[in-house]
Amino acid sequence: MEPTNRMHQPWERALAFGAAVSMVAALWAIFVYVPTDRVQGIVQRIFYFHVPLALVTFLAFGITAVASALYLWRGHSRWDRVAYASAELGVVYCTLVLVTGPIWAKPIWGTWWTWDARLTTTLILWLIYIAYLMLRNLTTDPQQGARYAAVLGIIGALDIPVINRSVYWWRTIHPAVLITREGGTGLSDPRMQLTLAVSAVAMLLLFLWLLRARVAQADLHARIEELEKALLKA
Amino acid sequence: MGKASEIAIETVNLGKRLGVAWALQQVTMRVRPGERVAVLGPNGAGKSTLLRLLATLWKPSSGEVRLFGCSEPHAIPSLRRRLGYVGHNSLLYPQLTVAENLTFYAQLYGVQRAQERVDLLCDKLGLTGWRERPVRSLSRGLEQRTSLARALLHAPDLLLLDEPFTGLDTDASMRVTELVEQVSRAGATVLLATHDFTYAERLCERVVCLRAGTVVYDGPMELPLAGSYAAWVQNDGRREAGA
Amino acid sequence: MWTLLKKDLLLEWRAREMLPALLLLGTLTLVVLSFAFDPMLPWRREAAPGAFWVALLFAAVYGFGRSFVAEQQNEVLQGLLLAPLDRGTIYLAKATSTLVYLLAADSVLMALFVVFFDVPVHQGLWPWVAATLLASVGLAALGTLFAAISMRTRAREVMLPLLLLPLVVPLFLGGVEVTERCMAGRPLGAASAWLHLMAGFDVAAVVVAWLLFEYVVED
Numbered sequence: 268m269e270p271t272n273r274m275h276q277p278w279e280r281a282l283a284f285g286a287a288v289s290m291v292a293a294l295w296a297i298f299v300y301v302p303t304d305r306v307q308g309i310v311q312r313i314f315y316f317h318v319p320l321a322l323v324t325f326l327a328f329g330i331t332a333v334a335s336a337l338y339l340w341r342g343h344s345r346w347d348r349v350a351y352a353s354a355e356l357g358v359v360y361c362t363l364v365l366v367t368g369p370i371w372a373k374p375i376w377g378t379w380w381t382w383d384a385r386l387t388t389t390l391i392l393w394l395i396y397i398a399y400l401m402l403r404n405l406t407t408d409p410q411q412g413a414r415y416a417a418v419l420g421i422i423g424a425l426d427i428p429v430i431n432r433s434v435y436w437w438r439t440i441h442p443a444v445l446i447t448r449e450g451g452t453g454l455s456d457p458r459m460q461l462t463l464a465v466s467a468v469a470m471l472l473l474f475l476w477l478l479r480a481r482v483a484q485a486d487l488h489a490r491i492e493e494l495e496k497a498l499l500k501a
Numbered sequence: 502m503g504k505a506s507e508i509a510i511e512t513v514n515l516g517k518r519l520g521v522a523w524a525l526q527q528v529t530m531r532v533r534p535g536e537r538v539a540v541l542g543p544n545g546a547g548k549s550t551l552l553r554l555l556a557t558l559w560k561p562s563s564g565e566v567r568l569f570g571c572s573e574p575h576a577i578p579s580l581r582r583r584l585g586y587v588g589h590n591s592l593l594y595p596q597l598t599v600a601e602n603l604t605f606y607a608q609l610y611g612v613q614r615a616q617e618r619v620d621l622l623c624d625k626l627g628l629t630g631w632r633e634r635p636v637r638s639l640s641r642g643l644e645q646r647t648s649l650a651r652a653l654l655h656a657p658d659l660l661l662l663d664e665p666f667t668g669l670d671t672d673a674s675m676r677v678t679e680l681v682e683q684v685s686r687a688g689a690t691v692l693l694a695t696h697d698f699t700y701a702e703r704l705c706e707r708v709v710c711l712r713a714g715t716v717v718y719d720g721p722m723e724l725p726l727a728g729s730y731a732a733w734v735q736n737d738g739r740r741e742a743g744a
Numbered sequence: 745m746w747t748l749l750k751k752d753l754l755l756e757w758r759a760r761e762m763l764p765a766l767l768l769l770g771t772l773t774l775v776v777l778s779f780a781f782d783p784m785l786p787w788r789r790e791a792a793p794g795a796f797w798v799a800l801l802f803a804a805v806y807g808f809g810r811s812f813v814a815e816q817q818n819e820v821l822q823g824l825l826l827a828p829l830d831r832g833t834i835y836l837a838k839a840t841s842t843l844v845y846l847l848a849a850d851s852v853l854m855a856l857f858v859v860f861f862d863v864p865v866h867q868g869l870w871p872w873v874a875a876t877l878l879a880s881v882g883l884a885a886l887g888t889l890f891a892a893i894s895m896r897t898r899a900r901e902v903m904l905p906l907l908l909l910p911l912v913v914p915l916f917l918g919g920v921e922v923t924e925r926c927m928a929g930r931p932l933g934a935a936s937a938w939l940h941l942m943a944g945f946d947v948a949a950v951v952v953a954w955l956l957f958e959y960v961v962e963d
Binding site: 556557558559560578579580581582584586588590591592593594595596605606609610611636651 | 748751814817818819820822823824825826827828829830962963
């Protein structure tokens with residue numbers, strides 16, 4: 268299949284359409300449909316962004332890790348492009364998680380940062396993402412850089428659950444000001460659950476569509492380079 | 502599986518990409534055991550790349566390399582025991598002495614009676630007086646000779662030499678040439694990549710000419726001598742030296 | 745593999761690259777942290793374990809940058825790759841020699857720590873030793889892999905800490921927790937789970953790094 272960034276394939280169009288529709292639906296649901304949380308107030312609406320963003324962040328890294336493993340094993344640079352695109356998007360989503368978290372935390376719990384297991388793990392994940400991107404950009408030989416980044420992707424993915432577990436243990440030994448866990452608070456109202464679900468779908472579809480677009484662009488870029496070199500030779 | 506019936510080297514459409522450019526393309530060749538092949542070509546033609554690929558230092562981007570009949574030489578560590586490689590870099594630890602470096606490599610390759618072998622090669626290459634000197638204090642020529650000693654410690658069946666004569670004075674060059682001839686008589690296959698036609702002519706009976714990553718000539722040494730081809734090769738060599 | 749190990753040890757003895765770096769940064773960090781915490785305050789005793797582990801971590805991250813220095817000259821690494829060896833063996837030898845140096849530096853740091861932070865020396869300290877040992881194994885395992893990676897990147901000095909520190913958080917947390925416990929004189933109890941975690945981490949780290957090393961080192 269000749270790479271193109273027009274994205275006219277039927278499934279790509281469906282994806283774009285789905286992403287757009289669910290995004291609109293999610294926004295409506297978050298701002299209009301869902302009732303204001305009695306305890307936390309309006310600020311609680313951030314939760315509907317924060318959690319889906321977090322889900323996608325971890326999914327993105329998972330994709331990076333799997334693509335990295337496939338790249339090392341098989342050697343097709345396609346996998347490397349997928350891993351890289353996923354990491355690029357992942358770091359954006361991760362940054363958003365780290366930004367929405369404190370914004371939500373401050374009015375509710377009176378402190379910007381909670382050091383709970385999930386948020387801390389996300390912070391470390393963010394650092395690993397940054398390291399991944401820096402590795403790609405700072406290595407003198409791009410192919411070598413791709414390989415290094417793939418190694419990091421795999422090790423990072425294996426490490427994240429361990430990190431999560433250890434931070435969680437650490438927290439239980441040193442409980443902070445608050446003991447409540449994020450995301451567990453009062454989702455009794457089915458409308459809240461629905462909103463969360465819709466938002467999650469929206470974020471996911473948006474991510475997948477962006478991923479597809481980014482990978483298509485990277486494919487095209489690689490193809491152009493190849494053609495350039497072939498022309499220069501002739 | 503008798504050695505005589507094994508093809509020493511076989512490449513099929515071998516290619517290597519460096520970055521986006523192809524340093525080597527569509528190289529198909531066969532070398533029989535005991536042959537002495539010169540790999541000639543101007544700078545950037547891909548000689549070093551070819552040798553590195555054959556030494557399993559680099560993996561091919563396309564095509565295959567087969568060494569001694571094995572199609573995945575990269576994956577078989579024990580195959581490397583039959584290879585000897587001398588490259589642009591001496592692959593020696595500068596802080597260690599000549600003797601230490603050679604003993605180290607001998608042990609690494611599992612050479613029997615390592616000390617004797619080290620002594621023998623030092624003697625052959627005129628390194629005896631320098632054995633206890635750290636490599637970083639050696640001149641380029643001496644370092645090059647030590648590098649050759651390193652490559653010969655384990656009596657390889659296939660010797661890959663990338664510009665071994667650069668930086669050598671006449672005496673050293675003579676020693677090296679003699680040693681390579683001796684090794685070849687003992688049955689080893691030799692691939693010599695060089696700019697310098699004189700040594701190629703003296704040592705090898707077959708020539709592979711590379712230009713811009715592809716093979717432009719592959720045949721006996723006599724042919725280029727007759728006529729304009731020699732001039733082409735000579736001119737290329739001289740053009741780089743002069744220009 | 746023993747050949748490689750011997751060679752590494754010999755080299756270090758000659759060139760003295762890594763050990764001084766480890767010791768220097770570890771000691772400096774301990775000293776600076778001693779100043780950071782007012783010796784009069786009671787909670788200094790409680791903050792002490794953290795200080796030790798920070799010093800250890802920083803020393804390791806800085807010192808490991810030196811582990812492949814010898815191989816960078818004359819492309820010696822190619823010489824090793826040419827040898828009839830598994831790539832993984834090269835890794836194991838390097839990681840082991842790195843571990844040896846790290847442990848040597850550890851003992852000095854531990855001694856300094858006892859002195860600077862006035863730690864009572866009694867038998868209850870063995871968990872601390874165990875934790876340091878386990879952490880060192882994990883650090884050496886991952887550190888060697890990433891040192892090889894950062895060897896060929898620009899901003900080499902920054903790359904290694906950036907890569908290594910986030911990944912060794914479990915080791916760090918475990919180390920601090922265990923050290924805290926045993927310095928406070930409390931029995932290990934539940935905290936031994938941390939030691940198990942670190943041990944598991946180490947095993948996984950060595951195996952994964954051993955497997956992935958060839959991808960880092962080949963072209």
